[in-house]
Amino acid sequence: MVDLSLRDRIYQVIFGTDTVAGQRFDIVLIYLILVSVLAVVLDSIAGIHSDYGSWLFWLEWGFTALFSLEYCLRIYSSPKPLRYIFSFYGLVDLLSIVPTYLALIFPGASYWLVIRLLRVLRIFRVFKLVRYLTEANLLLRSIYAARRKVLVFFLVVLILSVIFGSLMFLVEGPENGFTSIPRSIYWTIVTITTVGYGDITPQTVFGQIIATMAMLTGYSIIAIPTGIFTAEIAREMGSQSNNRQCNVCGRNGHHLDAEYCHQCGVSLPERIVKD
Numbered sequence: 635m636v637d638l639s640l641r642d643r644i645y646q647v648i649f650g651t652d653t654v655a656g657q658r659f660d661i662v663l664i665y666l667i668l669v670s671v672l673a674v675v676l677d678s679i680a681g682i683h684s685d686y687g688s689w690l691f692w693l694e695w696g697f698t699a700l701f702s703l704e705y706c707l708r709i710y711s712s713p714k715p716l717r718y719i720f721s722f723y724g725l726v727d728l729l730s731i732v733p734t735y736l737a738l739i740f741p742g743a744s745y746w747l748v749i750r751l752l753r754v755l756r757i758f759r760v761f762k763l764v765r766y767l768t769e770a771n772l773l774l775r776s777i778y779a780a781r782r783k784v785l786v787f788f789l790v791v792l793i794l795s796v797i798f799g800s801l802m803f804l805v806e807g808p809e810n811g812f813t814s815i816p817r818s819i820y821w822t823i824v825t826i827t828t829v830g831y832g833d834i835t836p837q838t839v840f841g842q843i844i845a846t847m848a849m850l851t852g853y854s855i856i857a858i859p860t861g862i863f864t865a866e867i868a869r870e871m872g873s874q875s876n877n878r879q880c881n882v883c884g885r886n887g888h889h890l891d892a893e894y895c896h897q898c899g900v901s902l903p904e905r906i907v908k909d
Contacts, residue, residue, distance in 0.1 A: 645711035648704070649883050649898040663704070670697040698734040705731060714899035776866040783862050791826065791855065798822040798848045806841045810834075826852035 647655045676682050677690045705727045712718040719728075777784075799819035806812040811834040812821065821834045825848045836845045880895040881903060895902055 641711050644707055645713075646882075648708055648711055666697065666700060670694070670701075673697070694734060698731050701727070701731045712899060714894075717899045772867065776863060776869075779869070780862045780866040784859060787855075787858055787862070791823075794851060795819050795822040795826065798826075798844060798851075801844050802836065802841060805838060805844060806836050810837045810841070822848055825849055826855075828852050828856065 647659050649656070673690055673693050677687070677694075683690070708718060708724075708727065709715045718724045796815075796819060799822040800815055802821060803812050803815050803818040806818075808814075812818045817834070824831055825845060828849070836842050880898065880900065882900050883895060883898045894900065
């Protein structure tokens with residue numbers, strides 16, 4: 635039996651999900667993330683902050699110390715530290731601890747508003763949970779695969795919004811609340827998305843006809859993103875059985891020509907070509 639170094643043992647615990655220690659580490663970390671997010675939410679309530687603000691302050695520093703230690707251990711044990719640091723999860727891990735340290739830079743009373751904004755950023759720790767949810771990883775990969783189609787869809791919606799907004803500005807005019815083309819585009823987007831705030835409404839017959847066309851257009855295109863994401867999710871789920879799985883972290887969904895794991899950066903096993 636080969637004796638593992640300290641770095642390898644830390645790697646198996648932090649990045650590995652196929653060991654008992656790794657699974658226990660993930661479960662403990664999930665609970666810590668949930669409790670830390672709950673502490674941030676409770677600290678935003680004035681009554682709780684006035685009564686338990688000092689307790690929550692030290693609790694927050696305790697979480698920050700633990701997450702800082704986890705972040706440093708991930709960098710230390712990762713085979714490719716720079717790849718982890720600049721990866722999505724690496725940036726999320728950094729974002730979860732930086733606000734607490736940045737708050738120390740603003741000790742003056744005039745900066746309390748900035749400090750409160752930095753404290754709110756700690757809520758991004760909830761993104762750390764994505765690492766431990768296979769379904770969430772599948773959804774992220776599906777969204778990434780559909781990014782070009784979704785971009786084209788939003789571009790088409792933007793063009794339609796500009797057209798409808800310009801027409802409403804010409805037909806209704808400032809006297810009916812359409813004071814500018816950007817404000818008319820805002821009304822169009824609100825109408826197409828079927829939200830309908832009612833703060834601006836067409837008053838003329840031609841304006842109501844254009845509004846009707848915009849509403850029908852909204853109902854016609856609202857299902858397009860759903861179809862795009864559904865197709866990509868189905869494709870991703872179908873490809874998981876054919877793609878390789880990392881032997882260390884257990885992640886699926888690698889491309890057929892991938893050489894390294896997208897999650898932990900270790901070499902992937904050789905692809906088996908079926909006859």
